[in-house]
Amino acid sequence: MIAWDAARVAEAAGATLLEAAPGGPARAAIDTRALAPGDLFVGLTGEHVDGGRFAAAALMAGAWGVLVSPAFASGLSGGAVLVADDPLAALQRLATAWRRELGAAVIGVTGSVGKTSTKQLIAALVSPWRRVAANPANFNTEIGLPLAVLAAPAGTEVLVLEMGMRGFGQIDELARIAEPDVGVITNVGPVHLELVGSLEGVAAAKGELLAHVPVAVIPGDEPLLEPYLRPELDVVRVGADVVLEAFDPPHASIRARELPVALAVPFTARHQLRNLLTAVGAAQAVGVEPSGVVDVSFGPLRGERVELPSGVVIINDCYNANPLSMRAALDDLATQAPTGGRRVAVLGDMLELGAGEAAEHESVGAYAASAGVDVLVAVGPLSAAAMPGAFGGASFVASDAGEAAAVASSVVRPGDTVLVKASRGIGLETVAEALARG
Numbered sequence: 001m002i003a004w005d006a007a008r009v010a011e012a013a014g015a016t017l018l019e020a021a022p023g024g025p026a027r028a029a030i031d032t033r034a035l036a037p038g039d040l041f042v043g044l045t046g047e048h049v050d051g052g053r054f055a056a057a058a059l060m061a062g063a064w065g066v067l068v069s070p071a072f073a074s075g076l077s078g079g080a081v082l083v084a085d086d087p088l089a090a091l092q093r094l095a096t097a098w099r100r101e102l103g104a105a106v107i108g109v110t111g112s113v114g115k116t117s118t119k120q121l122i123a124a125l126v127s128p129w130r131r132v133a134a135n136p137a138n139f140n141t142e143i144g145l146p147l148a149v150l151a152a153p154a155g156t157e158v159l160v161l162e163m164g165m166r167g168f169g170q171i172d173e174l175a176r177i178a179e180p181d182v183g184v185i186t187n188v189g190p191v192h193l194e195l196v197g198s199l200e201g202v203a204a205a206k207g208e209l210l211a212h213v214p215v216a217v218i219p220g221d222e223p224l225l226e227p228y229l230r231p232e233l234d235v236v237r238v239g240a241d242v243v244l245e246a247f248d249p250p251h252a253s254i255r256a257r258e259l260p261v262a263l264a265v266p267f268t269a270r271h272q273l274r275n276l277l278t279a280v281g282a283a284q285a286v287g288v289e290p291s292g293v294v295d296v297s298f299g300p301l302r303g304e305r306v307e308l309p310s311g312v313v314i315i316n317d318c319y320n321a322n323p324l325s326m327r328a329a330l331d332d333l334a335t336q337a338p339t340g341g342r343r344v345a346v347l348g349d350m351l352e353l354g355a356g357e358a359a360e361h362e363s364v365g366a367y368a369a370s371a372g373v374d375v376l377v378a379v380g381p382l383s384a385a386a387m388p389g390a391f392g393g394a395s396f397v398a399s400d401a402g403e404a405a406a407v408a409s410s411v412v413r414p415g416d417t418v419l420v421k422a423s424r425g426i427g428l429e430t431v432a433e434a435l436a437r438g
Contacts, residue, residue, distance in 0.1 A: 002026060002154055006065065006080040009040070012097035013082060013090040018073060021080035025064040027151045028091060030143065037062030040080075040150075042091050043072060044143065052087070067091065088143065092177050095146030099179055104133075104156045105286040106178050108213070110163040110171055110206050111186025113325040114275045115140075117298050118186050119162045121272075121279035124296035125263075129288045130157040140164035145174050158286055165205050167195040175212040182285045183213035186278055188224050189324035193354035200224060217242075217281040236281040244273055256280045264293045268335065269303060271328035301429060303332070306436060310414040311341065314435055317421045318428035321350050326364045326421060330371040333419045341415025342374035346408050346431050347387060348401070348422025349380030358386050365390030375411060379404040380426055401427040405434035 004024040010017035025040035032054045035041060041063045043052030052072030059066060065080025067090055073083045084090035099106065109119045116138075123134040133156045135148030140162040152159055163174045175183075188203045196205050207228030210216050218225050220237030229235055236242065236257070246253040249268050254261040254277060261280055265272075276294075283290045298304075301319035308314065313336070317329050326347065333343050345368050353360050365387030368376055376395040378387040388395035396411060398404035408431050412418055418435060422428045 006082075009065075009080070009094065010082050013067065013084060013094040015067060015082040015084040015090050017080070017082055019077065019079070019081040021065050023064070025080075028067075028094070028147055029063075030091075030147065032058050032061060035061055035063060038064045040064055040082075041066045042087050043068040044088050044091075045069070091150075092142070092146045095149040096177050096179065098152070099149050099159070099177075102152060102154070102156050102159065104152070104159045105182070106159045106161060106180040107182045107184060107282050107286065108161050108163050108175060108178055108180035108209055109184040109186070109282075110165055110209055111184070112189030112191040112202060112206075113322060113328065114186040114271065114278075115162050115164075115184075117272060117302065118184065118275040118278050118282075119160050120296050120298055121275055121294070122160045122184075122282045124294050125279050125283040125290035126158050126160070126286065126288050127295075128292065129290075130286070131155055132158045132160065134160040135162055138162075138164070140174075142170070142173055142177075146177055149178060158288075160282075163209065166192055168201075168205050169208070171205060171208040172211070175209055180209070180213050182215045182217065182282055183209040184217045184278060184282050185209065185219070185222075185225065186275065187219055187324060188222055189322060190353060190356070190360060191322045191324075192352050193356065194352050197354070203228070215285045217278055217285060234285075236285065238274070238277045238281055242277045242281045244277060247273060252276065254280055256284055259284075259289065261289070262291055266294065266296065267298075267303075269328075269332040270335070271325075271332065272298075272303070303329070306432070308436060308438070310438065312412055312414060312435065313417045314432050315417065315419045316429065316432040317419065318348075318424075318426070318432065320424045321348070321421050322353070322423075323350065323360045323364060326350065327367055329419055329421050330364075330368055330373065333373065333417065334371040336417045341413065341417060343372055344375045344377070344408075344412055344416050344418045345373045346377040346379065346404060346418060346420045346428065347383055348378075348404070348426035348428050349382040351423040351425055357382055361386035362390040369393060377404060377407055377411065379422060379428065379431075383422075401430040404428065405431045409434050 006020040041058035052068040055066040059078040133152035203224035220239035384397035
């Protein structure tokens with residue numbers, strides 16, 4: 001968008017230009033608190049307030065211009081003023097136009113677990129060879145994704161876009177905005193079942209991405225995706241076409257479509273290795289043969305490892321949780337070998353699982369026992385009711401994160417390795433923070 005003038009921005013957005021401004025916007029923003037001088041402020045209709053109310057304040061704060069509904073356009077001055085009946089639809093049209101202007105190869109990434117880490121890995125593998133942009137944090141919705149596209153600078157050669165799913169039709173909507181060249185599905189698991197009903201529903205919702213791409217990178221062992229594989233689709237199967245041949249940390253030897261790939265990675269977790277294979281397949285799909293050191297950071301609360309002076313090791317993985325990611329995290333904990341300490345799992349409720357939520361929590365409790373967990377702290381009503389009985393070993397229950405922090409602080413001993421994991425809404429970072437304070 002940097003090179004576009006106001007008339008072209010308005011045309012691309014399908015908006016009416018009431019007042020022009022010199023130059024073009026650097027990016028788009030929907031929150032005046034995150035606004036930078038030179039941005040295009042888009043006033044979206046929210047659940048409680050219409051963002052158009054803040055258009056004048058945005059212009060006073062240095063916005064290049066504003067995009068608002070007709071109800072808020074009167075009297076605005078001091079920058080470009082664009083008007084559209086539906087500012088969100090206009091924002092999305094503008095993003096699609098900029099995506100086409102970039103001419104970048106676009107990789108769309110979705111999945112029940114691991115999509116953010118896989119997005120980060122793809123960007124890390126591609127960045128030594130191509131100019132890469134990726135959506136930050138959770139800019140993976142019908143609002144966040146177009147903002148991420150519009151933030152991609154001119155000259156971007158590969159655009160990696162995580163796509164979130166909270167029901168049928170959402171991935172299709174995001175794919176229509178981004179027009180991806182490669183579709184990546186990390187896995188199909190019991191997430192958002194209250195919206196899509198079953199694992200088959202999850203596969204159908206994720207499979208919407210495959211209708212928009214010529215190349216797909218998918219798990220090789222997921223039959224639920226088979227109905228969505230068109231005959232003309234080039235399918236890369238992780239675990240079949242891309243396989244891990246050896247792993248001697250930090251070195252990973254991979255064979256991807258018969259080509260050897262040698263990488264040095266800053267992690268040991270097995271589930272991240274699976275994400276790495278997926279990322280290698282995606283990188284190859286845009287013409288990159290990755291090699292060398294993988295410079296990647298997964299960010300806070302995503303398996304973050306903290307070593308305390310007492311010898312306690314915290315695996316802070318409380319960004320989110322569902323049955324698949326819980327098992328992966330417990331597998332990772334099982335690989336840890338505390339010296340004179342124990343494996344402690346502080347596990348909280350997994351939300352949005354639908355009618356089978358009690359059975360899923362019970363299953364995680366049993367899995368924790370099989371993974372060699374010595375002590376279990378179950379947090380929240382679902383976990384407290386189901387996990388300890390299935391676990392069968394030393395266990396404690398807590399009603400919420402605050403109580404869990406107190407319980408964990410009294411239970412954890414020097415030398416222990418502690419996994420902290422739950423759905424984001426449980427707020428278990430409180431536990432990790434309490435342990436770190438000692």
